[in-house]
Amino acid sequence: MPSRRRLTPEQRRDELMDVGATVFEEQAYEDVVMEDVARRANASRALMYHYFPTKREFFAAIWKRAHDRLSAEMFRADTTSVRDGVAAALEAHLTFYQAHVPLVMIANRSSIATDPALREPMAEGMRELCDRILDASGVTGHARDVASAALTGWVAFIREITVEWLSNKQLSRTEVVDVCMGVLDAALGVAGQRL
Template sequence: MRTRLSTRERREQLLTIGAGLFAKRQYDEVWIEEVAEIAEVSRGLLYHYFPTKKDFFAEVVRTQRDQLLAMSEPDPALPVAEQLRAGLDVYLEFARTHPDGYRIVHRATGGADREIQEIREVAITANAERILTALGELTTVTEATRLAVRGWLMFVSEAILHWLDHQTVTQDELRDLCARTLFAAADVQL
């Protein structure tokens, strides 16, 4: 028997199901019919919320990205090193407790799809700007610093994905490794 949900609740349910499926399988291996079946709704209802599979996937990626960005908003009252560690703690905890959501945001390629690339770029740019603002309190931010921060963000993304799959170090060890790596890449002495 189908459960009646509000429009907002149904949309959230569909996005949650999508996050779980897309995190475990490639885009082409996820079927809209399967999402509808799990949600116990018609395929037509799913298409009412999301006109195409691509739109659905893009909204799954966007929703997970926005959730992670909101959770990791820095506290400017903290010293820079503590802001960074706190942000890393949020990312690592999110990855640990929401591995599907983390994988969706950081593995989403959508092939050469421009919309998916733009969704990811918003996250990268937002995080880079947060970090550069904080680093600006410790050093002069140069183009080399900007490049180092963007490269560091890719490193952290890959390190967390590897950690999720293998857990060869503790969460605290990974956080500390990532923090040390940023300060070394940005040539900042603490």
Template sequence: MTSGAQPTRRRLEPAERKAEILAVARRLFGAGSYASVSTSDIAAAAGVARPLINHYFGGKRELYLEVVRQMVIVPAPVVEALPDEPMERRLEIGIERWIEVVERNRDAWLTAIGPEAAGRDPEIERILLEADEIAADRVLAAALMTGVTEGREPLRAMIRSYGGMVRAASREWLVRGTLDRAQLRTFLVESILGLLKLTYPAVLAETNGARTRPGSSRSTV
């Protein structure tokens, strides 16, 4: 894969240089594939020596995994920066910001969640599982529900399932074109609000009802 003219090297702090290499890798992997992009391509496009990539990331494989992790894991500052408003508004803002990130990094996002990434690769699978766990925490924080204890694990399971739906919906928007941006936003906002305000209470009621039904092993005497 060719990467065009090599950019002029600039003196950067290590953290800035690492972030720049990641940004270049995100763009190149998004435009091509893991197999078609080499560390030489990334080094040339980033204006660094190839050994520097190994120094920061360990190699192409580790750099690719970091790109996937960066794309699918919701960073804590996204939630921490939400305004002090009702949960409905906080979730709307959070989802809008997520859509903006995916829109800016369309190709990299599709690469991160696409068949090549999720093709039964144990390390990618672990990253996606980690992303779902972190996303559940972020959603609870955005919804001001971090203190929920009753039915917490079923609630987290439902939010993790919502995360899978989010990835599928993003493909409908970006690949199939069956949802436009506004429709996607409404779908995701209303779905998570329905989950938290209607589905979760219904699951709690079902669970509590099962505990008191005649013949239940949990029924009270």
């Protein structure tokens, strides 16, 4: 076994997640063995289980980290309007999902897809997107509540159409963006708002 490098606990945890992300990209969730990930990361089994007591928690940590990175990329300040900012965030979302199809499928279509630990990073990022849209549009009071409900439905729609797009490959990326933006316009129009 090669000698181990001296890493901080945070660096070692990140390294384990880097290796894990690669393994989950290569293998079905059910086929991933934690000990194999530890071996590939040149870490002990005990260290692996110290940071991640279960495979579910390990995948959830990888998924959350990926979504934290996505959230950082989704919000660009160089857009000219709220609608352009939303379109840019949607493009970042699609780029991320397209680059991580196996992880997306595990998080959305596997035996652990309904686990709150997996649902929460997605929900958190989308709540942040909704809040930013509402703040930028200046909607207040009850109109904000109605627009917030419309945006929440839109976010659920985005997740489903994205997984459908990646699974069946029947739509082009441009069509996905156009449909998502059209649904956003319709949802906010019903709520009495425009971007």
